Amino acid sequence: MSGTAPRLEDSPKRTQIMDAAAALFIAQGYGAVSMDAIAKAAAVSKATLYAHFRSKDALFATIIREACQSNLTFGAFETHGADTRAALLELGGRMLRFLLEDRALAIHRVVMAESVRFPELGRAFYENGPRTSCGLFAGWLKAQADAGRLRLSDPLRAAEQFFGMLKGSAWGRAALGVPPAPNEAEIDATVASAVEVFLRAYGT
Amino acid sequence: MSGTAPRLEDSPKRTQIMDAAAALFIAQGYGAVSMDAIAKAAAVSKATLYAHFRSKDALFATIIREACQSNLTFGAFETHGADTRAALLELGGRMLRFLLEDRALAIHRVVMAESVRFPELGRAFYENGPRTSCGLFAGWLKAQADAGRLRLSDPLRAAEQFFGMLKGSAWGRAALGVPPAPNEAEIDATVASAVEVFLRAYGT
């Protein structure tokens, strides 16, 4: 080992390829993106592309797997004071706004579409996205329940129900590209109504 | 007009093409299916295929549009007696089982994936699927409310919340192909819990 040679993973060309491929695959999906298009967008030759990635399949799987391992959960759950309703409103608002971001919607579309041919990607997305978020939220709910501010026996199910109500029609429409895009008022109203139902069912 | 000549739409070859193309497109998506594969599966030549459909795009749009115009809602809402809870359990169970069918999941995947390139398909799916089901269910909820068996001010939102809770994690997992496939016990438990939350929030 010479010790100072840059590793393959850090080469600038590889970064260019990863960035370009991520943008294209996430925006357009597997089938609609050619290796020529990726090489052109990354400003490298196709041969360089194949020097770094064995095949189009391997490149796609690497890109999407990495996209699934970051930025798929919507932030922290810390410090929401003693007001459970206010905390739910804040958490719900952040969650729904995250789910409605273009990038999150696009990744969801691509992974769902290709989960048949690339089952590992469906699993990676599920574990790092919905399951992690739900698990964290369920933990928060359990803490609230232990503190006597909620009354529930199955925190994970309650978390899933809350997220399900949040998504409602706004997310379904956005995921299918059906206008109008949800506006702030619709998002706030959806969150507020979900919190209301949740507290009527699980509040003390 | 000779009067007895079979119309193009009724030709047996066309039926073969539509059936084969529907099966392939719904199962594998737009990009993964070639016109050769459709012709072979339909037992016709490619030239015949192009005699009936201008292009692959047009064939795909026709197939998916038709798939969106039928079999995307889960049945009728009639005659559920006076017991609101029992009715919700029955409706919820039918709805969730319908959403978990292979065909419904596959159409959802294909439409969501191609809704960027074929915006009309996203809209057709949304209108004929979720929106129609939600609207019908909201009407049923309103009737229950008018009869004094529920207390809610926004039937459509309540319908969306109920459907959102139904989907929960079982549907998310199934749509991404993540094992284990939901079993009957999980489905029943999900429905029962959603009905419980719904009635605590909106029951009388």
Added chain:
DNA sequence: GTCTATAGGCCGATAGAC
């Protein structure tokens, strides 16, 4: 309308020079 045969192009992947 339906077929066989093929045009014409783009695709994924590679050879070989440097």
Added chain:
DNA sequence: GTCTATCGGCCTATAGAC
């Protein structure tokens, strides 16, 4: 590692016989 140039194949779509 990176390039230019190219291969072989599959793709969409069509020409022409019947």
